[in-house]
Amino acid sequence: MNDNTFEVTDLRQWAYCPRVVYYQYCLPDIRPMTKLMLAGMEEHRSEVGREERRSLRTYGLKQGERFFDVPLRSETLGLRGRVDLVIAIPDRQRATEVIVVEYKSTEGKAGPHVKLQLCAYALMIEETWRIPVKRGFIYHMPERKAEAITISASLRDRVRATIEAMRVTVDCERMPAPPASRAQCTVCEFRRFCNDVV
Numbered sequence: 001m002n003d004n005t006f007e008v009t010d011l012r013q014w015a016y017c018p019r020v021v022y023y024q025y026c027l028p029d030i031r032p033m034t035k036l037m038l039a040g041m042e043e044h045r046s047e048v049g050r051e052e053r054r055s056l057r058t059y060g061l062k063q064g065e066r067f068f069d070v071p072l073r074s075e076t077l078g079l080r081g082r083v084d085l086v087i088a089i090p091d092r093q094r095a096t097e098v099i100v101v102e103y104k105s106t107e108g109k110a111g112p113h114v115k116l117q118l119c120a121y122a123l124m125i126e127e128t129w130r131i132p133v134k135r136g137f138i139y140h141m142p143e144r145k146a147e148a149i150t151i152s153a154s155l156r157d158r159v160r161a162t163i164e165a166m167r168v169t170v171d172c173e174r175m176p177a178p179p180a181s182r183a184q185c186t187v188c189e190f191r192r193f194c195n196d197v198v
């Protein structure tokens with residue numbers, strides 16, 4: 001690792017398949033950039049413009065100050081990343097609560113991997129801004145709906161445990177086992193490196 005921190009998105013990747021994180025850090029030059037990934041990045045950028053025109057009622061709020069694409073870094077957690085949206089209630093100066101929002105291009109309820117990523121941003125905002133984050137939202141772009149997520153104690157514990165597991169894997173350069181279900185292997189950009197599964 002060039003840096004002593006993981007990207008927040010690595011938590012999501014780890015939940016998808018730990019091997020993806022292993023490849024990323026132990027064999028950093030092999031990652032191909034697929035058309036799907038590039039399209040996803042572009043869709044994310046466009047969503048910021050739409051968010052600026054969207055009402056806070058989307059999140060059940062009457063007031064709040066919005067901050068877009070906020071860079072975050074925590075040496076304590078060993079994480080870095082950019083959260084799509086932070087809402088300070090009622091504003092940054094007087095905030096008693098902060099809400100984190102992530103945009104997702106997928107339909108349906110947020111999976112555990114997405115919640116892990118959102119919670120990591122919540123922990124980083126708490127540390128940096130020193131304001132409690134009790135909840136967040138996943139904004140599903142295709143359905144134009146916000147799904148509320150509680151930043152619970154168990155979710156916070158899972159974030160810390162996942163960071164620790166990633167750290168051990170990368171420090172020991174030990175390739176993790178593949179996921180129990182191989183369904184995702186068929187669409188994975190690393191499949192040509194996993195000769196044991198495909």
Ligand code: SF4
Nearest residue numbers: 017178185188191194
């Ligand atoms: S091909 Fe399967 S085992 Fe290999 S990195 Fe992708 S998801 Fe993981």
